[in-house]
Amino acid sequence: MKTILLVEEKHAGWLTTKWFLSYLGYTVDSAPTREEALARFDPQVHDIIVTGDFIWGMTGEQMANRIKARSPSTPVLLYTKATPPESSPSLDMIIRSPAHLLVLKDAVDTLLANRR
Secondary structure (H helix, E strand, O other), X not given: OOEEEEEOOOOHHHHHHHHHHHHOOOEEEEEOOHHHHHHHOOOOOOOEEEEEOXXXXXXXXXXXXXXXXXXXXXXXXXXXXXXXXXXXXXXXXEEEOXXXXXHHHHHHHHHHHXXX
């Protein structure tokens, strides 16, 4: 069973996302801030990071840089309403929200299938 670290603020959209991914068979560990996510992150446990971009403290790209410094093979998926960065070597995939949860599922499946 694959484990997702979902970096989420406490609101209904992310609760739905957590439930949906859990229903599909993923173990979902969540953190309400990027700082907490970085403190919890364990590359031996977490197979992928899914984060939004509207969380106080640091951008999704900054968090991805810190994740990749610790574990280059852990994929980081950014789910954002903002205009995504043109390119970032630390972000493995960017999904523009709102997007159907099946798009998120397909992205997670693709990234996990390609994980080194």
